[in-house]
Amino acid sequence: MITFILICLWKTSLSQTQDQQYIDVKGFQFFTINGILYKQLSDKQKVTITLTYKVGEFPILLICDDKPQDDKINDYNSISKENCKIDINAYDQKVEMQTLSLTKKEKSQSFQANFNVYYIDNPNIFIGAYSKLQSTFNISSKIQSLYNCAKECKNRGRCIYGICECQEGTFGDDCSVVGTNIKDLIKLSPNTLYYFDLYSTGTPFYRTLSNSIPIRQQCYVETPFFDEGSLIITNILELSNEQIEECKNLTQALEDESQIKLNSYFIFKIYSKFEVSIISNDSNADGLSKIMMMIFIPVFVLIFFLLVCCGVKFYKRKLDETQVPIKVEQQSEEKNFINLYIPTYKFEQVKELIQEEVNINDLYCSICLDAFSTEHDVKVTYCKHIYHSECLTLWIQKTKICPLCRAPLDEKTLASLINQRSETMIDQILSKIQPESKQIKIFTLNSLSSLNGPNTLQAFQNLNYQGSLVFVEQ
Known part of the structure; x- marks a missing residue:
């Protein structure tokens, strides 16, 4: 029984591997594999055909649909036209071992060409070798797993799924080409x-x-x-x-x-x-890229800067738009309190209070330096100075002091000086005038000497705007 089993295993091993030697031959040499392709080959197996060169003319291993014609095997294109498969890189580089694998599992043409693993669809294929001159070589066949590599992977290549995975810069189905x-x-x-x-x-x-x-x-x-x-x-x-x-x-x-x-x-x-x-x-292209980058980066920075400036400007404009009503409201409130405590009169009304000895033509607004005329609107401060109404209003909105004597003209001060807001400064002055007993006297610079003597006159002469100074005494 044991003997029978050993004989069966021996016969099986013979059918798995075949080997034939060719000595001093030329032309086409046929290699027989005894039909093992279809009788014993499974979907997970492949048949590897290997030609090992010895001496003489370098032969070429062929697997073709039919036996080619002698006069047509002269280059790769003619071999391709005959529907033949060859280990072209090994043949061109005169490598001693050429290898082709056959499988029942269909693969793409790119897969077959890159890894020398070809799909079998013809049971009557031609397997053999060709040499123009005499040559000595050996052809062998072996059934092996589809996941075993037909050749040893060189240059640190790895066998994965029956294919050599090559490192960078190495080529061929066995990674042998650098x-x-x-x-x-x-x-x-x-x-x-x-x-x-x-x-x-x-x-x-x-x-x-x-x-x-x-x-x-x-x-x-x-x-x-x-x-x-x-x-x-x-x-x-x-x-x-x-x-x-x-x-x-x-x-x-x-x-x-x-x-x-x-x-x-x-x-x-x-x-x-x-x-x-x-x-x-292409370093020129790299240089061009660098130049483009040198141009692009400043342009990008400039665009970014302009966007930031536009954003800031837009923000300020929006901020100003929100603040303008506030400023207008504030200015309106300021005008209201100015008009309330320092009302506006026509200069014609005010000049009647001025003594006859004062030359009206010599009086002018010390803010705009424009002489007063009868139709001008004027204001008289509690410190008894006359200004154009618009000039004093604009002045108080910026600086809340009298332009001449620096007396405070803010709302708090004006409110504290006038007990009844409905009674204006001029109303108070006019209401206190008693024609039968007392007449209001308004002194100009020319009459100040009668009040305080030479010192007062000298002090007022040092002022820049003497022409508009009027002092009202009751």
Whole structure:
């Protein structure tokens, strides 16, 4: 019983792995895998075909829908037209081991091209190798889990879900190819792979070279073949915003499908014989950005300052609008108390109280320095000085003292001097006049000497506005 079980396990292991050696052969070589693809392969398994080169002409591992014609296998484009799958990077770089995997689980074309894992939909596929000249190599097949990597991951790459997750700057299905970041370089070397990390920049890519040289450039996930694609001769390396965004979107779609972290690259392969210098790069764009920032920041500050000034001005205007009624009300109240305690008369009424010896033409308002005339409105203060009504009102609103003698003219003082508010200063003066016994005397500067002598006259002569001084004695 034990022997029977061991024999079954041995037969199963034989069917899981097959190996065939080819010595000094040329042309097409067919490799048979005995139908294990459909009899034993589950949805969680894959078949890995590996070609190991020994000596002679370097062969190419092929998996095609049908056997290709000899005269059509001469380049990558002709191989693609024959619906063949190859490990193109390993073949182009003459790596000793080429590997292709087949699975029943359908994948996108981008997934297949990037990781050499292809979907099987034809039980009669051709698996084999081709070499123009004699070659010695070995081809083997192995059924393994879909989550095992077909190759060993190099350069610190990690095997995740059967795929090598590569570190930055490493490429290929096994991360064995190392590229150079072109971002800060000033020279490019011949036959070298360069890359530009699209996730590290948001600006268009631009380089001007010192000479025109043969160059290949492509979005890596779209065309993950280092030595294939369009070859151009130019001294300009340029990527537009549209190209950058499209490559990022393709990378994101492949990352979602593979469930591993992928970097978004544009790769450049240089085929010059000599080094070339980079005479300008996108640092010019950075410099332009800096210049724009230098312009933008002061403009922004200026706009901000203007907005603040406009805000302050608007606030002050609103504040003034709210304060103007208060000021008007205050001024109105001040006018009311001024008119109440110092009423307005026509100068013609007041001049009758003035002695005949005073020349009326010599009297003038000491505030505006304008001579009084008969039709002028005037006010007489309790300190017995005459002013134009409007002049004194404006004066008291600003300075509540008499312009000549500095006597207080505020509301409290005026109210305290007049016991009955309904009886004005002039009314009081006129009511106390008794024509039969006493006549009011109003002394001007010319008659002050009879009151106080030379000292009083000298004191009033020192005043600036002597012409309007009138003293009323009862």
